[in-house]
Amino acid sequence: MSDAAPSWHDWLMSDRPASRRQAALGRAYSGWRTFTRNRLAMAGLAIILALILVAVLAGVLAPYSPYEGNLTTSRLLPPSWAHPFGTDDQGRDILSRIIYGSRITLFIVILVAVLAAPIGLLVGTAAGYAGGYVDAALMRVTDIFLAFPRLILALAFVAALGPGIQNAVIAIAITSWPPYARIARAETLTIRQTDYIAAVRLVGASPLRIVLRHVMPLCVPSVIVRVTLDMAGIILTAAGLGFLGLGAQPPMPEWGALIANGRNYVLDQWWVAAAPGAAIFVVSLAFNLLGDGLRDALDPKAER
Amino acid sequence: MSVGIEVRNLRVVYDGFVAVDDTSFHVAPGESFGLVGESGSGKSTILRAICGLAPVTAGEIALVGRGDRPKPGSRGFRRLVQMVFQDPYGSLHPRQTVDRILAEPLAIHRMDDAERRIEQALDEVGLGTGFRFRYPHQLSGGQRQRIAIARALILEPQVLLLDEPTSALDASVQAEVLNLLDELRRRRGLTFLMVSHDLAVVTHLCERLLVMAGGRTVETLSSEDLAARRVESPYTRTLMEASTGFRRA
Numbered sequence: 001m002s003d004a005a006p007s008w009h010d011w012l013m014s015d016r017p018a019s020r021r022q023a024a025l026g027r028a029y030s031g032w033r034t035f036t037r038n039r040l041a042m043a044g045l046a047i048i049l050a051l052i053l054v055a056v057l058a059g060v061l062a063p064y065s066p067y068e069g070n071l072t073t074s075r076l077l078p079p080s081w082a083h084p085f086g087t088d089d090q091g092r093d094i095l096s097r098i099i100y101g102s103r104i105t106l107f108i109v110i111l112v113a114v115l116a117a118p119i120g121l122l123v124g125t126a127a128g129y130a131g132g133y134v135d136a137a138l139m140r141v142t143d144i145f146l147a148f149p150r151l152i153l154a155l156a157f158v159a160a161l162g163p164g165i166q167n168a169v170i171a172i173a174i175t176s177w178p179p180y181a182r183i184a185r186a187e188t189l190t191i192r193q194t195d196y197i198a199a200v201r202l203v204g205a206s207p208l209r210i211v212l213r214h215v216m217p218l219c220v221p222s223v224i225v226r227v228t229l230d231m232a233g234i235i236l237t238a239a240g241l242g243f244l245g246l247g248a249q250p251p252m253p254e255w256g257a258l259i260a261n262g263r264n265y266v267l268d269q270w271w272v273a274a275a276p277g278a279a280i281f282v283v284s285l286a287f288n289l290l291g292d293g294l295r296d297a298l299d300p301k302a303e304r
Numbered sequence: 305m306s307v308g309i310e311v312r313n314l315r316v317v318y319d320g321f322v323a324v325d326d327t328s329f330h331v332a333p334g335e336s337f338g339l340v341g342e343s344g345s346g347k348s349t350i351l352r353a354i355c356g357l358a359p360v361t362a363g364e365i366a367l368v369g370r371g372d373r374p375k376p377g378s379r380g381f382r383r384l385v386q387m388v389f390q391d392p393y394g395s396l397h398p399r400q401t402v403d404r405i406l407a408e409p410l411a412i413h414r415m416d417d418a419e420r421r422i423e424q425a426l427d428e429v430g431l432g433t434g435f436r437f438r439y440p441h442q443l444s445g446g447q448r449q450r451i452a453i454a455r456a457l458i459l460e461p462q463v464l465l466l467d468e469p470t471s472a473l474d475a476s477v478q479a480e481v482l483n484l485l486d487e488l489r490r491r492r493g494l495t496f497l498m499v500s501h502d503l504a505v506v507t508h509l510c511e512r513l514l515v516m517a518g519g520r521t522v523e524t525l526s527s528e529d530l531a532a533r534r535v536e537s538p539y540t541r542t543l544m545e546a547s548t549g550f551r552r553a
């Protein structure tokens with residue numbers, strides 16, 4: 001492998017992969033190439049990677065403690081070199097609170113995605129593939145969940161389970177799976193008619209095997225795209241619950257709660273609400289851009 | 305050892321539409337039998353009914369020959385009877401490599417020695433192991449149909465159902481695939497049940513054939529009869545004339 005070593009690019013783009021791993025990596029690589037061509041999506045990805053980095057390194061990056069402020073000397077200070085985003089009514093540095101708040105945002109987003117996407121995928125593919133009564137029953141349940149306004153249903157769940165960030169996450173997850181079930185079902189209905197599914201049925205594959213190994217992999221990309229596009233909504237719902245006092249409880253630096261806190265001073269001390277608002281806006285936008293890029297890169301119908 | 309297939313008074317009804325009505329035929333072990341008719345005559349539906357993809361409303365489907373004769377729909381039946389679909393662009397999973405497509409039947413039937421069987425299957429359909437880890441979109445139409453044939457043969461079936469296996473391919477590739485099928489049949493002693501609207505293809509590959517129209521049997525004849533134009537029904541005659549090609553008025 002010294003002089004004429006074949007480049008990684010050639011190896012990955014090979015027409016004749018020599019192993020399972022090379023074929024899978026080649027496929028991922030060509031998807032990545034499509035993705036990188038979309039500059040806005042790359043910007044979105046960069047912002048989200050930055051968010052993850054900030055969340056991981058919060059302890060190092062934050063200049064002050066997010067929970068303790070000096071009530072006598074640093075209450076409601078405007079942005080300055082010492083406090084780039086100013087301080088809040090408890091004298092806490094807003095930048096530090098936003099940095100620590102990124103952990104909470106990331107926690108919510110990841111947990112909701114991990115809870116809601118598989119439920120939606122499973123319900124949708126099962127309903128679509130089974131058809132008949134199973135389909136009707138599962139889809140009516142989905143319809144019921146879809147018919148409720150999301151924030152109201154989340155409110156009801158939080159009211160029943162008690163306020164707190166975990167319950168807010170569960171509430172958001174419970175209200176966000178129905179669209180994924182709908183998408184997965186719609187895709188499954190077209191996939192189940194195809195000859196490649198008929199071929200595996202012919203071979204004797206069980207319905208479970210067909211759904212898990214043959215149908216689901218084709219539904220995953222559109223669900224991932226939808227989840228990514230919904231991330232902005234999830235962050236906003238979490239912020240909304242926080243704003244209403246039903247999500248994160250003080251003194252947790254959740255971004256929505258920060259805005260709720262700044263509401264009292266929004267006319268005179270605008271910076272208290274402005275900085276967390278901007279943070280929510282930037283991260284939501286980043287997830288939307290990423291979702292758009294993923295839609296192009298993951299399209300199962302696109303033949304590359 | 306080899307197995308044939310018998311269909312008695314088959315009737316297939318989809319939502320009140322009679323796709324196949326009162327059709328009977330007998331394919332002897334090792335024989336190659338053709339089903340001919342225009343689009344919508346119910347010939348593909350018969351194949352789908354045999355392998356359980358279409359509902360059998362009435363009638364009977366059974367394997368004939370010596371040895372085990374498992375019932376339709378059973379695991380053993382699936383080992384013995386396999387099918388090649390019409391459109392090779394639609395019959396291969398777009399997200400699976402050739403390797404995975406061929407490994408799936410082996411995994412389902414818990415057959416050992418998967419490595420060797422996959423390599424052998426690719427060899428047999430004239431594709432080297434260089435094709436093993438490709439995705440369907442990296443293959444041509446003819447290569448895809450060869451993969452579909454390999455998938456059907458990997459369980460070592462006795463009966464192969466062919467649903468217009470060449471109609472989605474262009475003429476030169478058609479001949480290649482037909483020759484491959486003919487060769488595989490001779491080598492393995494397979495029983496073929498082939499559907500086609502192309503009389504030339506059927507006469508090339510089949511010993512006897514059944515002409516269908518509107519879900520019913522028109523007549524049964526041998527390919528020699530057809531070649532010598534000894535046909536009885538006027539419908540077969542028009543079909544024959546249509547297949548000689550387009551004539552200027």
